[in-house]
Amino acid sequence: MSRVLVTGGLGASGRWIVDRLASDGHAVTCVDQRFAESERGTVDVRVADLTDRGDVFDLVGEFDPDAVVHWGAIPDPLDHPGGEVFENNVVSTYNVLEAAGRADARVVWASSESALGFPFAAEAAAPDYLPVDEDHPLRPEDPYGVSKEAGEALARTTARRHGVPVVSIRPSWIQYPGEYVCLDNDPPAEGVGNFWSYVDVRDIASIAAAALSADVDGHEAVFAVADENYADRPTAELFEERFGEVPEPCDLSGDDAAISNAKAADLLDWEPVHSWREAADEDVDEPVI
Template sequence: MRILVTGGAGFIGGHLTEAFVAEGNDVTVLDNFEPFYDLGIKRRTVERCRAVAADSEGSYELIEGDVRDSDLVSDLVCDAEAVVHQAAQAGVRTSVDEPREVTDINLGGLVNVLESAARSETRRVILASSSSVYGKPQSLPYTEEHQTEPVSPYGVTKLAGEHYARVYNELHGLPTVCLRYFTVYGPRMRPNMAISNFVSRCYNGEPPVIYGDGSQTRDFTYVDDIVDANRSLLATDAADGGVLNVGSSDNISIRELAVAVRDQLAPELDIVYEEPRQADAEHTHASVEKAQEAIGYEPSRSIEEGVREFIDWYDENREWYEPLVRSS
């Protein structure tokens, strides 16, 4: 299959690209290499994908460009049988500081993809959405029918993107599916996320820092599970026109997470608490029953298992990954 992965040099997009190429697909990646975090991580991802392509029947092509370039997007989408749209300006707090830029990228780029796909013979468009669309919980775990009241501009753009996808499905018959990711982590993850920061600080004798009182809870999802959900959707129309939660179906408090990392790596350290950050959600917890029924989705790891696995990976890759984390 010919697959276009936007944002394919990033954390999630890179893992998707690697898996698709390994399975023998011809993958084109579009990425603008925005220095939201150290680009050394993206360069490692590109190297990894090229190495996988060399050892498989698939192919890998990297195009450096922006999803806001409508002509470029049109050319790439028209050559693809499926589009996996991961490109976005990430970061809840970034969206508070730069809402216009985040809206331009997250919605302007998405409309370019949908417009191009609607005019082509694209068989499926899979869009990365986010648990940020839910906002304040009325009940947990979140089902897809839970009310959506995002508390950040980032969440607003993701919710608006879901509506765009639904409208293009209804108006043009474009097969679209939106996946609501719940805090994804794993190898090559962004260095400004809680897990990577906790691990980095503990390895270097510095106490983990929690923003707020640590009672906030998160449903952390291992990146391999995100890959499995996307892979399944390439082969079925069972969820076309809809949205699916992709999470671990479990959650953990930020304090429990910090303590678990600290106790494994540096039990002598104290936990440090600082003022909470604006627009952070208090709680996330996914119901994945709909994804289980539609695509047979099953989380592969508990949060505790996944964190231990990430720590092992981190330890093996400290030489190149840790300086990037430490500089964030």
């Protein structure tokens, strides 16, 4: 059993990560802005402001984790002032990653596909090539995407300064079993920013778990995406219809996802196992904290 501290552990996707890690036998400290009674003897729920360096260093120092999963953040630029989104996400990421590095704890944290710059761009634009991979340039123009690009710079700094492995997970649009809101859109008019990609929250929990045990040196960024688009149409056809052309080079077949998860497969031995075809109507138990 290892000790893992999870920030944002009571959030929509954070809960699934806590449940997965606790089920795997880890002792988990779940940190959030609110308190909830834990139903597990191996989960300790704590309240903290991640933008308060004292709170973060105090918690990490007390718990002395083997690993930190930093999942707490304002998740988009739409519901808060832009400056608040940027400041909250960057300051909290600095605090958590620096505290983890000083504690010699490996780090897994939530970056985002938004670091590419497409999901919240003022004008929809196509990527340079298909499928998009981790070598694609990052061009964010919104405070959320910029905060994630800055977070990846902090991740590289943490790995260099403290010699701990750091994995930046870039999830696509996270969907929940029985609640696949992506299917409420009418492609290609909507959902252009992530190019009709998505990922099931259970696959997010599994990639976080995989990143904690993978043999990683330094910093690595990986996309977390389902294998196929949610539009149930050929992906190249969607690009042709929406943008008037297909980015070249294009190495896609049928409804292959426009964003590649190949690096996650190679580096973390991870592959998504959930598809919208079954998960959209799936009835599963809620995660247990």
